[in-house]
Amino acid sequence: MHCRPGFEGEAAAEMQELSAAKGIAGYAVTREGTALVRFVCPEEGEAATLMRKLSFHKLVFVRQWALGSWLDVSAEDRITPIITACAQGPLASCLWLETADTNDGKAMAALTKKLSKPLESALLKTRFIRPTKTDAPRLHLCFESGQRIFVGWSWANNSAPWPMGIPRLKVPREAPSRSTLKLEEAWHHFIPRDEWxxxxxxxxxxxxxGAAPGGWTWQMVNRHMKVIAVDNGPMDRRLMDSGQVEHIEADGYMFKPKVPVQWMVCDIVDKPARSSALLARWIARGWCREAIINFKLPMKRRYYEVQQCIDHVQSALDEAGIRATIACKQLYSDREEVTCHVRVLQAGSYKVQSAV
Ligand SMILES: C[S@@+](CC[C@H](N)C(=O)[O-])C[C@H]1O[C@@H](n2cnc3c(N)ncnc32)[C@H](O)[C@@H]1O
Known part of the structure:
Protein backbone atom coordinates (compact mmCIF):
# COMPACT_ATOMS: atom_id res chain seq x y z
CA MET A 1 0.00 0.00 0.00
CA HIS A 2 1.15 3.53 -0.73
CA CYS A 3 0.52 6.31 1.77
CA ARG A 4 1.85 9.75 2.64
CA PRO A 5 5.32 9.42 4.24
CA GLY A 6 4.90 9.53 8.02
CA PHE A 7 1.38 8.06 7.91
CA GLU A 8 2.41 4.39 7.65
CA GLY A 9 1.04 3.74 11.17
CA GLU A 10 -2.36 5.13 10.22
CA ALA A 11 -2.55 3.09 6.98
CA ALA A 12 -1.54 -0.02 8.95
CA ALA A 13 -4.08 0.67 11.71
CA GLU A 14 -6.97 1.01 9.33
CA MET A 15 -6.07 -2.13 7.40
CA GLN A 16 -5.70 -4.03 10.67
CA GLU A 17 -9.11 -2.90 11.87
CA LEU A 18 -10.88 -3.51 8.56
CA SER A 19 -9.34 -6.96 8.02
CA ALA A 20 -10.34 -7.98 11.56
CA ALA A 21 -13.88 -6.79 10.86
CA LYS A 22 -13.95 -9.05 7.79
CA GLY A 23 -12.61 -11.97 9.86
CA ILE A 24 -9.36 -12.19 7.89
CA ALA A 25 -6.11 -12.73 9.76
CA GLY A 26 -3.25 -10.47 8.80
CA TYR A 27 -0.58 -8.17 10.14
CA ALA A 28 1.01 -4.96 8.92
CA VAL A 29 4.73 -4.39 8.41
CA THR A 30 5.72 -0.74 8.48
CA ARG A 31 8.82 1.37 8.57
CA GLU A 32 8.28 5.04 9.45
CA GLY A 33 8.86 7.45 6.59
CA THR A 34 8.95 4.84 3.79
CA ALA A 35 5.50 5.73 2.39
CA LEU A 36 4.91 2.00 1.86
CA VAL A 37 3.07 -0.51 4.05
CA ARG A 38 2.93 -4.28 3.65
CA PHE A 39 -0.14 -6.07 4.89
CA VAL A 40 0.55 -9.77 5.14
CA CYS A 41 -2.18 -12.41 5.18
CA PRO A 42 -0.46 -15.71 5.99
CA GLU A 43 -3.34 -17.94 4.80
CA GLU A 44 -3.14 -18.77 1.09
CA GLY A 45 -5.59 -16.69 -0.94
CA GLU A 46 -6.70 -14.56 2.03
CA ALA A 47 -4.99 -11.37 0.80
CA ALA A 48 -6.95 -11.62 -2.46
CA THR A 49 -10.18 -12.23 -0.52
CA LEU A 50 -9.48 -9.25 1.73
CA MET A 51 -8.85 -6.97 -1.22
CA ARG A 52 -12.11 -8.11 -2.83
CA LYS A 53 -14.11 -7.65 0.38
CA LEU A 54 -12.80 -4.17 1.23
CA SER A 55 -13.92 -1.13 -0.67
CA PHE A 56 -10.85 0.93 -1.61
CA HIS A 57 -12.91 4.08 -1.26
CA LYS A 58 -13.40 3.37 2.45
CA LEU A 59 -9.64 3.56 3.10
CA VAL A 60 -8.59 6.96 4.42
CA PHE A 61 -4.80 6.78 4.57
CA VAL A 62 -4.11 4.27 1.78
CA ARG A 63 -3.46 6.07 -1.52
CA GLN A 64 -3.07 2.98 -3.67
CA TRP A 65 -2.86 -0.76 -3.16
CA ALA A 66 -1.91 -3.87 -5.08
CA LEU A 67 -1.92 -7.60 -4.43
CA GLY A 68 1.39 -9.37 -4.89
CA SER A 69 4.77 -10.03 -3.37
CA TRP A 70 8.32 -8.72 -3.12
CA LEU A 71 11.09 -9.85 -5.39
CA ASP A 72 14.85 -9.58 -4.94
CA VAL A 73 16.68 -9.04 -8.24
CA SER A 74 20.27 -8.48 -9.27
CA ALA A 75 21.41 -5.33 -11.04
CA GLU A 76 22.64 -7.46 -13.99
CA ASP A 77 19.24 -8.80 -14.99
CA ARG A 78 16.05 -7.43 -13.52
CA ILE A 79 13.77 -8.31 -16.40
CA THR A 80 13.96 -12.15 -16.32
CA PRO A 81 12.89 -12.52 -12.65
CA ILE A 82 10.10 -9.97 -13.17
CA ILE A 83 8.77 -11.96 -16.14
CA THR A 84 8.98 -15.17 -14.07
CA ALA A 85 7.03 -13.47 -11.24
CA CYS A 86 4.41 -12.24 -13.72
CA ALA A 87 3.79 -15.83 -14.79
CA GLN A 88 2.46 -16.48 -11.25
CA GLY A 89 -0.26 -13.83 -11.48
CA PRO A 90 -3.12 -12.76 -13.75
CA LEU A 91 -2.73 -11.24 -17.21
CA ALA A 92 -2.68 -7.46 -17.04
CA SER A 93 -4.06 -4.70 -19.22
CA CYS A 94 -1.15 -2.31 -18.62
CA LEU A 95 2.07 -1.72 -16.72
CA TRP A 96 2.50 0.88 -13.98
CA LEU A 97 6.03 1.55 -12.79
CA GLU A 98 6.06 2.98 -9.29
CA THR A 99 8.36 4.06 -6.46
CA ALA A 100 7.59 5.20 -2.93
CA ASP A 101 6.57 8.85 -2.51
CA THR A 102 9.84 9.71 -0.74
CA ASN A 103 13.16 11.30 -1.68
CA ASP A 104 14.65 7.79 -2.01
CA GLY A 105 11.74 6.94 -4.29
CA LYS A 106 12.33 10.04 -6.42
CA ALA A 107 15.97 9.01 -6.77
CA MET A 108 14.74 5.82 -8.48
CA ALA A 109 13.07 7.77 -11.29
CA ALA A 110 16.05 7.50 -13.64
CA LEU A 111 16.14 3.72 -13.26
CA THR A 112 12.41 3.21 -13.78
CA LYS A 113 12.57 5.49 -16.84
CA LYS A 114 15.44 3.44 -18.24
CA LEU A 115 13.61 0.15 -17.60
CA SER A 116 10.19 1.28 -18.79
CA LYS A 117 10.58 0.50 -22.53
CA PRO A 118 12.46 -2.85 -22.26
CA LEU A 119 10.09 -4.07 -19.53
CA GLU A 120 7.01 -3.13 -21.48
CA SER A 121 8.22 -4.80 -24.66
CA ALA A 122 9.24 -7.98 -22.76
CA LEU A 123 5.82 -8.11 -21.08
CA LEU A 124 3.99 -7.53 -24.37
CA LYS A 125 6.10 -10.16 -26.12
CA THR A 126 5.44 -12.75 -23.41
CA ARG A 127 1.77 -11.65 -23.49
CA PHE A 128 1.61 -11.01 -19.73
CA ILE A 129 0.33 -7.59 -20.73
CA ARG A 130 -2.55 -7.44 -23.20
CA PRO A 131 -3.70 -3.85 -23.79
CA THR A 132 -6.93 -5.03 -25.47
CA LYS A 133 -8.05 -6.79 -22.28
CA THR A 134 -9.32 -3.58 -20.70
CA ASP A 135 -11.09 -5.40 -17.84
CA ALA A 136 -7.85 -7.11 -16.78
CA PRO A 137 -5.98 -5.76 -13.71
CA ARG A 138 -3.01 -3.43 -13.98
CA LEU A 139 0.44 -4.72 -13.26
CA HIS A 140 2.31 -2.65 -10.64
CA LEU A 141 6.08 -2.85 -10.43
CA CYS A 142 7.07 -0.79 -7.41
CA PHE A 143 10.82 -0.23 -7.05
CA GLU A 144 11.84 0.10 -3.41
CA SER A 145 15.43 -0.04 -4.62
CA GLY A 146 17.26 -1.26 -7.71
CA GLN A 147 17.35 -4.72 -6.12
CA ARG A 148 13.97 -4.95 -4.43
CA ILE A 149 10.74 -4.75 -6.38
CA PHE A 150 7.11 -5.33 -5.52
CA VAL A 151 5.22 -7.17 -8.26
CA GLY A 152 1.49 -6.82 -7.84
CA TRP A 153 -1.91 -6.28 -9.43
CA SER A 154 -4.81 -3.90 -8.83
CA TRP A 155 -8.33 -3.86 -10.24
CA ALA A 156 -9.69 -0.65 -11.76
CA ASN A 157 -13.07 -0.94 -10.02
CA ASN A 158 -11.46 -1.09 -6.56
CA SER A 159 -8.30 1.01 -6.47
CA ALA A 160 -7.04 4.50 -7.31
CA PRO A 161 -6.98 5.33 -11.01
CA TRP A 162 -3.38 6.65 -10.88
CA PRO A 163 0.02 5.00 -10.27
CA MET A 164 0.95 5.42 -6.56
CA GLY A 165 -2.53 6.95 -6.14
CA ILE A 166 -1.16 10.34 -7.21
CA PRO A 167 -3.13 12.26 -9.82
CA ARG A 168 -1.09 14.41 -12.17
CA LEU A 169 -2.78 17.77 -11.72
CA LYS A 170 -1.33 21.16 -12.65
CA VAL A 171 -2.06 24.43 -10.91
CA PRO A 172 -4.06 26.43 -13.49
CA ARG A 173 -2.25 29.68 -14.37
CA GLU A 174 -5.21 31.88 -13.46
CA ALA A 175 -5.94 30.22 -10.09
CA PRO A 176 -5.20 32.56 -7.14
CA SER A 177 -3.58 29.92 -4.93
CA ARG A 178 -1.95 26.50 -5.04
CA SER A 179 -4.61 25.10 -2.72
CA THR A 180 -6.91 25.13 -5.75
CA LEU A 181 -5.55 21.63 -6.46
CA LYS A 182 -6.95 20.30 -3.19
CA LEU A 183 -10.53 20.83 -4.30
CA GLU A 184 -9.85 19.53 -7.80
CA GLU A 185 -8.20 16.40 -6.41
CA ALA A 186 -11.10 15.90 -4.00
CA TRP A 187 -13.55 16.02 -6.90
CA HIS A 188 -11.47 13.46 -8.80
CA HIS A 189 -11.46 11.24 -5.78
CA PHE A 190 -15.05 11.55 -4.58
CA ILE A 191 -17.04 12.15 -7.77
CA PRO A 192 -16.96 9.70 -10.69
CA ARG A 193 -15.91 11.60 -13.84
CA ASP A 194 -19.17 10.81 -15.65
CA GLU A 195 -21.13 12.52 -12.84
CA TRP A 196 -19.25 15.84 -12.91
CA GLY A 210 -12.59 30.39 4.47
CA ALA A 211 -12.39 31.17 0.76
CA ALA A 212 -9.61 33.78 0.46
CA PRO A 213 -7.74 34.31 -1.77
CA GLY A 214 -9.99 32.04 -3.83
CA GLY A 215 -8.28 28.87 -5.06
CA TRP A 216 -11.28 26.68 -4.29
CA THR A 217 -13.75 29.34 -5.44
CA TRP A 218 -11.80 29.51 -8.71
CA GLN A 219 -12.44 25.79 -9.35
CA MET A 220 -16.18 26.28 -8.92
CA VAL A 221 -16.26 29.47 -10.99
CA ASN A 222 -14.34 27.56 -13.66
CA ARG A 223 -17.31 25.17 -13.78
CA HIS A 224 -19.65 28.19 -14.09
CA MET A 225 -21.07 27.77 -10.61
CA LYS A 226 -22.15 30.74 -8.47
CA VAL A 227 -20.17 31.08 -5.28
CA ILE A 228 -20.72 32.86 -1.96
CA ALA A 229 -17.16 33.29 -0.64
CA VAL A 230 -17.07 33.80 3.14
CA ASP A 231 -13.81 35.15 4.57
CA ASN A 232 -12.64 38.29 6.33
CA GLY A 233 -9.56 38.22 4.11
CA PRO A 234 -9.40 39.70 0.59
CA MET A 235 -10.49 37.71 -2.47
CA ASP A 236 -8.54 37.72 -5.73
CA ARG A 237 -9.57 40.73 -7.83
CA ARG A 238 -9.82 38.90 -11.16
CA LEU A 239 -12.00 36.19 -9.60
CA MET A 240 -14.39 38.87 -8.29
CA ASP A 241 -14.49 40.43 -11.78
CA SER A 242 -16.00 37.17 -13.09
CA GLY A 243 -19.30 38.34 -11.61
CA GLN A 244 -19.96 34.82 -10.31
CA VAL A 245 -18.70 35.45 -6.79
CA GLU A 246 -20.33 37.25 -3.88
CA HIS A 247 -17.77 38.00 -1.15
CA ILE A 248 -19.17 38.11 2.38
CA GLU A 249 -16.81 39.31 5.08
CA ALA A 250 -18.00 37.25 8.00
CA ASP A 251 -17.17 34.40 10.35
CA GLY A 252 -17.65 31.13 8.47
CA TYR A 253 -18.93 29.43 11.64
CA MET A 254 -21.77 31.94 12.01
CA PHE A 255 -22.78 32.09 8.35
CA LYS A 256 -26.12 30.62 7.29
CA PRO A 257 -27.23 30.60 3.64
CA LYS A 258 -30.51 32.43 2.88
CA VAL A 259 -31.65 29.45 0.80
CA PRO A 260 -30.23 25.93 0.67
CA VAL A 261 -27.34 25.50 -1.75
CA GLN A 262 -25.98 22.52 -3.64
CA TRP A 263 -22.41 22.72 -2.31
CA MET A 264 -20.59 23.82 0.83
CA VAL A 265 -16.80 23.65 0.84
CA CYS A 266 -14.62 24.69 3.75
CA ASP A 267 -10.85 25.13 4.01
CA ILE A 268 -10.70 26.86 7.41
CA VAL A 269 -7.80 25.53 9.45
CA ASP A 270 -9.26 24.59 12.82
CA LYS A 271 -9.65 21.78 15.35
CA PRO A 272 -11.21 18.69 13.74
CA ALA A 273 -14.02 18.65 16.32
CA ARG A 274 -15.04 22.18 15.25
CA SER A 275 -14.85 21.32 11.55
CA SER A 276 -16.91 18.16 11.94
CA ALA A 277 -19.52 20.04 14.00
CA LEU A 278 -19.74 22.66 11.23
CA LEU A 279 -20.14 19.95 8.59
CA ALA A 280 -22.78 18.11 10.63
CA ARG A 281 -24.74 21.36 11.09
CA TRP A 282 -24.77 22.18 7.37
CA ILE A 283 -25.91 18.74 6.31
CA ALA A 284 -28.34 18.06 9.19
CA ARG A 285 -30.07 21.41 8.69
CA GLY A 286 -30.44 20.87 4.97
CA TRP A 287 -28.29 23.89 4.08
CA CYS A 288 -26.39 21.94 1.38
CA ARG A 289 -26.58 18.61 -0.44
CA GLU A 290 -22.86 17.98 -0.85
CA ALA A 291 -19.87 19.16 1.13
CA ILE A 292 -16.10 18.97 1.11
CA ILE A 293 -14.14 19.99 4.20
CA ASN A 294 -10.67 19.42 5.62
CA PHE A 295 -10.04 17.84 8.99
CA LYS A 296 -6.70 19.02 10.32
CA LEU A 297 -5.09 16.16 12.23
CA PRO A 298 -3.37 16.33 15.61
CA MET A 299 0.15 14.94 16.06
CA LYS A 300 -1.02 11.77 17.78
CA ARG A 301 -3.98 9.40 17.44
CA ARG A 302 -4.65 10.67 13.95
CA TYR A 303 -6.54 7.57 12.80
CA TYR A 304 -8.68 7.70 15.94
CA GLU A 305 -9.42 11.41 15.38
CA VAL A 306 -10.70 10.79 11.84
CA GLN A 307 -12.96 8.00 13.11
CA GLN A 308 -14.28 10.38 15.80
CA CYS A 309 -15.09 13.02 13.18
CA ILE A 310 -16.89 10.52 10.94
CA ASP A 311 -18.85 9.12 13.92
CA HIS A 312 -19.83 12.62 14.99
CA VAL A 313 -21.15 13.54 11.54
CA GLN A 314 -22.89 10.16 11.16
CA SER A 315 -24.70 10.51 14.52
CA ALA A 316 -25.89 14.02 13.65
CA LEU A 317 -27.25 12.80 10.33
CA ASP A 318 -28.92 9.76 11.93
CA GLU A 319 -30.60 12.06 14.42
CA ALA A 320 -31.85 14.30 11.61
CA GLY A 321 -33.08 11.25 9.64
CA ILE A 322 -30.76 12.01 6.72
CA ARG A 323 -29.29 9.29 4.57
CA ALA A 324 -25.88 10.32 3.22
CA THR A 325 -22.52 8.95 2.18
CA ILE A 326 -19.56 10.07 4.29
CA ALA A 327 -16.00 9.42 3.12
CA CYS A 328 -12.58 10.68 4.13
CA LYS A 329 -9.32 10.49 2.22
CA GLN A 330 -5.84 11.77 2.76
CA LEU A 331 -5.30 13.23 -0.69
CA TYR A 332 -1.89 13.78 -2.27
CA SER A 333 -2.38 17.53 -1.69
CA ASP A 334 -3.23 16.96 1.98
CA ARG A 335 -0.43 17.34 4.51
CA GLU A 336 -1.35 16.85 8.19
CA GLU A 337 -5.01 16.55 7.29
CA VAL A 338 -7.66 14.53 5.51
CA THR A 339 -10.45 15.64 3.21
CA CYS A 340 -14.01 14.68 4.01
CA HIS A 341 -16.88 14.45 1.53
CA VAL A 342 -20.57 14.12 2.37
CA ARG A 343 -23.36 13.64 -0.13
CA VAL A 344 -27.00 13.61 0.90
CA LEU A 345 -28.92 10.73 -0.66
CA GLN A 346 -32.21 11.32 1.10
CA ALA A 347 -33.09 14.54 2.90
CA GLY A 348 -34.42 14.54 6.45
CA SER A 349 -37.28 16.41 8.04
CA TYR A 350 -35.36 19.42 9.44
CA LYS A 351 -37.08 22.66 8.45
CA VAL A 352 -34.54 24.89 6.64
CA GLN A 353 -34.16 28.16 8.54
CA SER A 354 -33.56 31.41 6.75
CA ALA A 355 -30.54 33.55 7.57
CA VAL A 356 -30.62 35.78 10.59
C1 LIG B 1 -6.09 27.87 3.94
S1 LIG B 1 -6.82 29.39 3.70
C2 LIG B 1 -8.00 29.08 2.43
C3 LIG B 1 -7.40 28.97 1.06
C4 LIG B 1 -8.46 28.88 -0.01
N1 LIG B 1 -9.22 27.65 0.08
C5 LIG B 1 -7.83 28.96 -1.37
O1 LIG B 1 -7.87 27.97 -2.10
O2 LIG B 1 -7.35 30.03 -1.74
C6 LIG B 1 -7.84 29.55 5.09
C7 LIG B 1 -8.71 30.80 5.09
O3 LIG B 1 -9.64 30.66 6.16
C8 LIG B 1 -9.92 31.96 6.64
N2 LIG B 1 -10.55 31.83 7.96
C9 LIG B 1 -9.98 31.44 9.13
N3 LIG B 1 -10.92 31.43 10.10
C10 LIG B 1 -12.08 31.79 9.53
C11 LIG B 1 -13.40 31.94 9.99
N4 LIG B 1 -13.75 31.68 11.27
N5 LIG B 1 -14.35 32.32 9.11
C12 LIG B 1 -14.07 32.56 7.81
N6 LIG B 1 -12.82 32.43 7.32
C13 LIG B 1 -11.85 32.04 8.15
C14 LIG B 1 -8.60 32.68 6.62
O4 LIG B 1 -8.80 34.07 6.54
C15 LIG B 1 -7.96 32.10 5.33
O5 LIG B 1 -8.18 32.97 4.25
Missing part, protein backbone atom coordinates in the same frame (compact mmCIF):
# COMPACT_ATOMS: atom_id res chain seq x y z
CA UNK A 197 -21.69 17.38 -15.37
CA UNK A 198 -24.68 16.68 -13.15
CA UNK A 199 -23.06 17.29 -9.75
CA UNK A 200 -20.80 20.25 -10.62
CA UNK A 201 -22.95 21.96 -13.16
CA UNK A 202 -23.23 25.54 -14.44
CA UNK A 203 -25.50 27.76 -12.37
CA UNK A 204 -25.28 25.63 -9.23
CA UNK A 205 -24.97 27.62 -6.01
CA UNK A 206 -22.04 26.96 -3.67
CA UNK A 207 -20.72 28.41 -0.41
CA UNK A 208 -16.95 28.52 0.19
CA UNK A 209 -16.11 29.03 3.88
Missing amino acids: DSRLSPGMQAVDL
